[in-house]
Amino acid sequence: MITISWLIERLLVKPTEGSNTDVVITADWRCNGTETTGSGDTEKSYSGTCYGSCSFAPPTGSFTPYDQLTEAQVLDWCYANGVDQAAIEANVSL
Secondary structure, three states: OEEEEEEEEEEEEEEEEOOEEEEEEEEEEEEEEEEEEOOHHHOEEEEEEEEEEEEOOOOOOOOOOHHHOOHHHHHHHHHHOOOOHHHHHHHHOO
């Protein structure tokens, strides 16, 4: 079975955007896939990774302060802004 994990590795923050402060404008993400097959003397581990960046338009409407952001929230922004979750997970699973 393949284990997939997504990580936000870095956020680029703009000090001020309109009336908001500490606005995330870019997120660097990584998707890791790992799998172990066999057991004992035949056990083998495999891994794959994909890395990228995603930029965001200035926020409109609701705004979450930088210090209250979650990794899941930022990943959702990435998926909503062109990061193809299914395709990337397929690539690290091969």
